[in-house]
Structure formats: structure tokens, C-alpha cells
Amino acid sequence: MTRPTWSRLTVRQRLTATIALLTSVALLAVGGTLYVLEARRIDRSVDSTISQEIGEFRTLRAQDDPATGKPFTTAERLLEVFLERNLPDPDEQLFAFPADGRPSYQGEYDARLQRSTQFPALVERLSTTGGAETLTIDGHEYRVAVQPIAVGSSTSSFVVVHDVAASRAPLRDLIVTYVLLAALSVIVVAGVASWSAGRLLSPVRRLRETAQGITDGDLGGRIEVTGHDDLSDLQRTFNAMLDRLEAAFAAQRQLLDDAGHELRTPLTVLRGHLEVLDVDDPEDVAATRALLLDEIDRMSRLVDDLLMLAKARRPDFVRPRPVDVESLTLGALERARALADRRWVLDAVARTTAPVDGQRITQALLQLSENAARHTEVGDEIGIGSRTHEGRLELWVRDSGPGVDPAIAPAIFQRFAQGEDAREGFGLGLSIVSAIAEAHGGDVVLDDTDTGATFRVRLPMEGATCPGS
Known part of the structure; x- marks a missing residue:
């Protein structure tokens, strides 16, 4: 189906055509209004001139004949004296129409008027009652007063x-x-409008060209933003969208790379044990079965952790609402006691309400607690606490274990970062904690301590109430 002509025009052409049309309509309205007003003024001026001539004639009629000093005795004599004394205005003629004989006139000769049969007929019709009418002869307009x-x-x-x-x-x-x-003005306005529209729409054109240059494997194109108007805001929004898309694609690629790298080892283990399995040996079958189930559990946990990190990029990953921090801290401590036989203590509690996702923060604290339990022994102390500090909510987990190896401390929150003494896990726990903190607009840090390790989650306190420590 063929699109209408208007819809096939570019935005620049539409803007130019619309401005040219509006300008034309405005100029036409102004010109028409001026013409009507000036034409009416001319008509009033014509009527005023005619009234003046009639008034002067009536004034003369009330006077005496200058030749005799007595009142005029005939209408012909009155008209003769008036025509001798008065010169008509431009575009005006004065006529004397006697009852008998040819009419006489004063003024320039108008062949169209004096050869017309309509003019004498109109004068004859008004010769009894008098009055003024408009007479049109061959499209030429006259005003006639009798x-x-x-x-x-x-x-x-x-x-x-x-x-x-x-x-x-x-x-x-x-x-x-x-x-x-x-x-000429419409042409000039259309030209200026086309130029201005081109300048104004140039950010949109650059946006289109950048979008066309984006491919599945290349999201690096960005628009250089120089202005501060709405279109500049659109460009910034577009660049921000590309940043988010690039980050999402990078996260997806990293997820695939991480999954492929980490799943390759347990799959190799599974394949190797299945290849050497002696199906006729019940003990070998039972041992292999137990080993394979353990590897499958490890792979399931790895997949769950990777999916958790992938979901952290979603806007609905956390759902903040006002949460009582004291209850949150005590609840995390009670849940952590079941992780291992350690000496669990409450360091401090913040008696306040904060806008956080209570389930995610609890998950982060338990992940830190599990991490602390893996690096401590029976009887070691693990503390959990919370406080408000410098306008932020801080929640922490500390332990009295050997601490973090300084060699891996800078990369401790990266995926699959583990120390040489790591006994189990995949190195994703702290990455999950960091993702939860970042989703809340905060972060997680490793304190510089002399004994053990202290991991501190720092969250913004916008909307918090009842501050305490």
C-alpha cells in the first residue's frame, strides 16, 4: 500500500512546509484584513466627499443669484452657477441634468460613464426621490448621488x-x-526554516547514523553531545542506553564464559569416572554414583550462583521498602548460628528503619557468614552487627580466622577469586554480596584489621527514620 505523500516527506521537509504554510496564511490574513479596512476607509471618504458637494450645493441654493442679487428663478441657472464656482475633486464629476436638453458636467471626461445607458437611467430613476447608489459599468464601480x-x-x-x-x-x-x-518573504522564511530544521535535527540524524552503525558485536558507538536542549538530553539518554546494553551484553558474555569455564572441570570428572567405571563391581558403582551426585550438586550450586549474578543486572533484583534494621540484624544472626559450630556474637545493632530489600540483605549477611565459617575453626568467634555512620547504614560480618591473603585482597570481590587455602566453593559468594550492595546503591568493603577479616556492607540511608546506633 502506497503511503500518502505527506508521510513520505522527511521531518525537515514537513517542518519547512508547515512553517511556510503558516507564514503564508498569516500574511494572507494580514493582507486581506488591511485591504478590507482600507477599502472601507476609501468608501467612507467617497461618501464624505459626495455629502460635502451636496451640502455646498444646498448652501448655494439658499443664496441669491450673483447676477441679479435676487433668488434663483430657474433650476438650470442654479446648476450653472454651481458648476462655474466648483471644481470637482480627483476621480469626481459634477453633472447638471435639466428636465429638457443635454446634461452638462464639470470634471474629466469619462467615456465609459457618459456613453453608458445605465447612468442616465439611474439618474432618471432617482430624479424624484433622490439618494445615492453604486453603479457598476463593465466591472468599473462608481458611486452616484442625485x-x-x-x-x-x-x-x-x-x-x-x-x-x-x-x-x-x-x-x-x-x-x-x-x-x-x-x-518573497515566504520563500526566505522557508529557506531559513529548512536551514534551522536541519541544524536542530542534526542530533537526530547523528543518532540514526550511530544506531545504524551498531552491530551485534559492536556497541561501542557513541554520540558526541555538545548542547543542553531536549535533543541533547535525547542523545545523552541514547548513550546511556548503549552503556546499559553494552554492560548487559558484557555480563551475558562473562556469564557464558564463566559457566563454560567452571562447568568444564566437573563435566570432565563425570566423563572420566564413567569411562573407567566397572559396572560389574558393586563397590565401584556405588563409589562412582556418590562422586557423580556430589559433582552434580556442585554444578547445580554453580549454576544457581551464576544465575543470581546475572539477575543482579535486572531493575527488579531488589525491591526496597522500609525495614527495621534491628530485626534484620538479629534475624540474620539467628539464621547464621545454624551454619557452623562457632561462637556467634552480636557486635552492635542500629535501631532505625531503612529502605532496603530485607531478603537480599539477609542473603548477603548469610553469604558473608558462610564465608567466615569456611575460614574459621570450631570455637572461633564470628560477629554480626549494624550501625549508622556518616549518613549510611553499615552491616558487617567479622571473624577471628586467619584473615584475607593480601595478594588477593584487591580482587576479592571479583568472580572466581579464591585464596590458595580455599577448601570449597567457586569464589562467587563475595561477588553475589557485592552485586546485592550495588543494586541498593551501596558497596561492600574489606576492613583493614590486624586479626581475622571484617566485611562491611555500606548502604545509602535516603528515607531512613529514627536514627540510632
Whole structure:
């Protein structure tokens, strides 16, 4: 199906066409309004001029004949004196229409008017009642006013004719000039609008070009942002989206690499034992079965840990809500007691409410507690506590074990980072703790201590109530 012509235009062309159209409509409205107002002013001026001529004629009629010093005795004489004394205005003619004979006039000769049969007919029709009417001859407009005259037994008509079309000629010339200038203005406005639209939409064009250059394996393209307007904000949002996508893809690749690397060893173990299995030896079958089940449990735990780290990138990984930190700390301590036979103690408790995901924070504390239990012996002390410090909530797990090897301390929170004395696990526990802390907008740190190890989770306290320590 063919799209409408308008929808096939680019945004720049649409903006240019819309601005040009609006400008044209505005100029047309202004020009039309000016023409109507000026035409009405000219019509009022014509009527005023005609009224003035009629008034002057009536004034003369009330006076005496200058030749005799007595009142005028005939209408013809009155008209003759008036025409001798008065010169018509431009585009105006003064006529004397006697009852009998040819009419006389004062003013420039107008062949169209005086050869017309419509003009004498109109004068004859108004010679009794008088009045003014508009007369159109061959598309040319006149304003005709007739004043009947009766002096003694003689009757005549005084006629004032104004060429309205000629009076409007300067207005028409002005409108023609206005139209030409308006058309030129529309062209200039359209050009400037097209240039401005191109400048304004250049960020969108760069965004499109960057998006087209992005492939499955390359998310490194970014837009250089220089402005501070809405389109610049769109570019920044686009760059931020690419950052998130790149981080997500990197996490996926790392997950696949980690899973492939770590699962290869137990799979090799499974294959090797199955290949040398003596199916006729019940003891060998039982031992191999126990070993394989143990390796499968390890692989299941590894997969669960990797999935946990992958979910940490999701926005719904944590669901913060107001949580009582004292109850959270005591609950984590009670759960940790079941992990190993250690001397579990409560170091401190923060009596406050904080906006955190209680389940995830408990998971992080238990992960740290399990890590501490693996590196301590029976009778060693493990402490759990919480406090508010410098506007943050801190929760920690400490132990009295051998501490962290300084060689691996800088990379302790990376995936699969383990010390040489690690007896079990995959080195993902601290990575999970770090992911939980980062999902809350915080972090986890290893304190510099002389004895044992202290891991501290630091979380922001926005929205916290009832501060305490």
C-alpha cells in the first residue's frame, strides 16, 4: 500500500512546509484584513466627499443669484452657477441634468460613464426621490448621488459621480506589491526554516547514523553531545542506553564464559569416572554414583550462583521498602548460628528503619557468614552487627580466622577469586554480596584489621527514620 505523500516527506521537509504554510496564511490574513479596512476607509471618504458637494450645493441654493442679487428663478441657472464656482475633486464629476436638453458636467471626461445607458437611467430613476447608489459599468464601480431640484416651475437634477474604482487603484497597487513581498518573504522564511530544521535535527540524524552503525558485536558507538536542549538530553539518554546494553551484553558474555569455564572441570570428572567405571563391581558403582551426585550438586550450586549474578543486572533484583534494621540484624544472626559450630556474637545493632530489600540483605549477611565459617575453626568467634555512620547504614560480618591473603585482597570481590587455602566453593559468594550492595546503591568493603577479616556492607540511608546506633 502506497503511503500518502505527506508521510513520505522527511521531518525537515514537513517542518519547512508547515512553517511556510503558516507564514503564508498569516500574511494572507494580514493582507486581506488591511485591504478590507482600507477599502472601507476609501468608501467612507467617497461618501464624505459626495455629502460635502451636496451640502455646498444646498448652501448655494439658499443664496441669491450673483447676477441679479435676487433668488434663483430657474433650476438650470442654479446648476450653472454651481458648476462655474466648483471644481470637482480627483476621480469626481459634477453633472447638471435639466428636465429638457443635454446634461452638462464639470470634471474629466469619462467615456465609459457618459456613453453608458445605465447612468442616465439611474439618474432618471432617482430624479424624484433622490439618494445615492453604486453603479457598476463593465466591472468599473462608481458611486452616484442625485439631488432633485425644483425652482419655480423648472426641475433639474444635481448629480455627483465618484469613480470608486479609480480611488481604489493605489490600494490595488499596494496589495500587488504586498503580495510580491509576501511571496518573497515566504520563500526566505522557508529557506531559513529548512536551514534551522536541519541544524536542530542534526542530533537526530547523528543518532540514526550511530544506531545504524551498531552491530551485534559492536556497541561501542557513541554520540558526541555538545548542547543542553531536549535533543541533547535525547542523545545523552541514547548513550546511556548503549552503556546499559553494552554492560548487559558484557555480563551475558562473562556469564557464558564463566559457566563454560567452571562447568568444564566437573563435566570432565563425570566423563572420566564413567569411562573407567566397572559396572560389574558393586563397590565401584556405588563409589562412582556418590562422586557423580556430589559433582552434580556442585554444578547445580554453580549454576544457581551464576544465575543470581546475572539477575543482579535486572531493575527488579531488589525491591526496597522500609525495614527495621534491628530485626534484620538479629534475624540474620539467628539464621547464621545454624551454619557452623562457632561462637556467634552480636557486635552492635542500629535501631532505625531503612529502605532496603530485607531478603537480599539477609542473603548477603548469610553469604558473608558462610564465608567466615569456611575460614574459621570450631570455637572461633564470628560477629554480626549494624550501625549508622556518616549518613549510611553499615552491616558487617567479622571473624577471628586467619584473615584475607593480601595478594588477593584487591580482587576479592571479583568472580572466581579464591585464596590458595580455599577448601570449597567457586569464589562467587563475595561477588553475589557485592552485586546485592550495588543494586541498593551501596558497596561492600574489606576492613583493614590486624586479626581475622571484617566485611562491611555500606548502604545509602535516603528515607531512613529514627536514627540510632
